[in-house]
Amino acid sequence: MKLDKKSKILIVGLGLIGGSYAQALTDKGYYVGAVARRRETIEYALEHKLIVSGETEVTRDYVSQFDIIIFALYPKIFIEWIKNYQDYIKDGAILTDVTGVKRSVVYRVQEMLKSGIEFIGAHPMAGKEVYGVENSDKHIFENANYIVTPTDDNTGNAIEMCKALGYELGFKTVTQLTPEKHDEMIGFLSQLTHCIAVSLMDCKESEHLVDYTGDSFRDLTRIAKINDAMWSELFLLNKDELLNQMDLFSEKFTELRNALENEDMEKMREMMRISTERRKFFDKK
C-alpha cells in the first residue's frame, strides 16, 4: 500500500509523541484514530481536533478499519499489544513504531507477526522534557531526523511508505539504518549523553551552586530531567551497545584525568585540539 490521503491511520498510545503525530497527520488531512488507556486522553485529543475518533478499549471492530497503525508505546507494552491484539488488524495493513531502540523490538515484532501484515521500524529523533497529550506539538519534528530501520523481511513498498510518513510528519531529514547501526549510533549520541547528564547531576546537592552556574553546566545537565521509567527500559533493551559506549567514554575521560595528574600538558592540549577540530562539523548544520 502507498501513503495517500485516503489512508486511515491509527495511533496506539497518545503521549507526547503519539499526540504530536496525531496533530501533524490530522493537519495534513488524514483520517486519524487513536487508542489510549485513559478516557481523558481521548477526550482531550477529540476536543483539540488531534483525532477524529478514539477508543479506550481495543476492539476488532475499531482496529480493523485502519490501513496504517503507529505504535507510540513503551517497548514492552508495544510487544504485549501485538501479542494480544494483532488478530484484529486487517490484512495488508502496515505497522510502524516510534521506539528509541530497534534490535530488541524490530526482530521480535516481525517474528511474531501473523502473515498479511508488515512491521517496519522507525525512530523519530524528537522530544521535549515534558510528557502527555496536552503537550502535543507537531513543531518538534521540524528540525529533527526520522530514521527508518528496515530488516531483510521488509518490502520496498513498506520502506517507501514509512519514509513518506516521515516527510508528511514534517521531519527535516529522513534516513535509513539497519537496526544494529541504529542502536550503536543511538547508544553513543543519545543514551550515553543521558547517562553523563544523570551522573553529573547526581554528583552533588547542587542547589546552592545555581547562582554560579554558567551555560556549560546548564547545557550538560538539561537532559538530566528524564522519564526514569521509559529511559531505564530503553537502556536495558540496548544494554550491550550502551555498555560499550559508556566504557569508551570512561577510557577517554580517564586518559584526560591521568594526563592532568601527570601534568602532561602536551597530552591535555592534544585531546583539546582533537575535540575542537571534531566539534566544528557540528556547527555547520
Added chain:
Amino acid sequence: MKLDKKSKILIVGLGLIGGSYAQALTDKGYYVGAVARRRETIEYALEHKLIVSGETEVTRDYVSQFDIIIFALYPKIFIEWIKNYQDYIKDGAILTDVTGVKRSVVYRVQEMLKSGIEFIGAHPMAGKEVYGVENSDKHIFENANYIVTPTDDNTGNAIEMCKALGYELGFKTVTQLTPEKHDEMIGFLSQLTHCIAVSLMDCKESEHLVDYTGDSFRDLTRIAKINDAMWSELFLLNKDELLNQMDLFSEKFTELRNALENEDMEKMREMMRISTERRKFFDKK
C-alpha cells in the same frame, strides 16, 4: 579609593574579555587605557573607541597614571607582569584580574606585591567560543555572574570597589567567595564539564554522525571547542580540586554503568529520579 567617573582604568591584555571590559567601561564614561602586545590590537581598540589610549610597551610614564589596573592575561603571564613591572604602579592603585582560577593566583600576587598597592581577585563568569579584541562584546556580561574572591589581606574598600566594578560592567549578579570555595565550585561547574565535553568528543571520528545528532549531543559538546593553551594552564593550576571533581563524577558514572550491567532497574531509576529532581532548581533562574 572609590570607583568614580574620574577613575582612570588600565586594562592589561586586550583579548575577548579585556576588550569587552574596555567597551563596557568606556561606554559608561570612564577613561580607559590599555597595554597589549600587538600594535594591531591597540589600533583596533582605538579605532573602535574601546579605549582612549594604548601602548604596546610597558613604561612607567604610561602605567603610573592609572588608579585601577585590570589584568586580562593568562595566569602565568599575569604573575610575570607583576614581577617585572609592579614598580611602575602608583601608590594607592587597586589591581584586579579576570583569571578563572583563584588560589594559585591571588595568594601569589598578594604575597609579591609592594606595599601601597592592593590586589583583589575577581572572576567574570562570561565568555564566548571566539577570541580576540575583534569579538569584544559587552553584552556577554548581561546574564552572567561576577565573583569577587577576597582574602584576609584585602581591605573593605577594595572589596567594595571591585564589586562596584562588576556592576558597572553590567553583570547580572555580583557575589563573593573565598579563593578556596571559588576553585572548588569552578572545578565542578566549569572545569569538569569541559573535561566531559572534550572526552566525549574525543571518543569517535563522529563526522558521519552529524545527520543523526539531536540537541543532547550538541549541547554536551558545545564547549568541546576549547582554547587548549588557556584551559590546560587553568586545569593545572587547579589540579587538586579538578582531580577531586573528576573522580567524583567517575564514581557516579560507574555506579550507573554497573547498575545497567547488573540490570538493576531500581538503582537506575533512583539515579534518574535524583537527577530530575535536582535539575529543577536550574530551570527557575
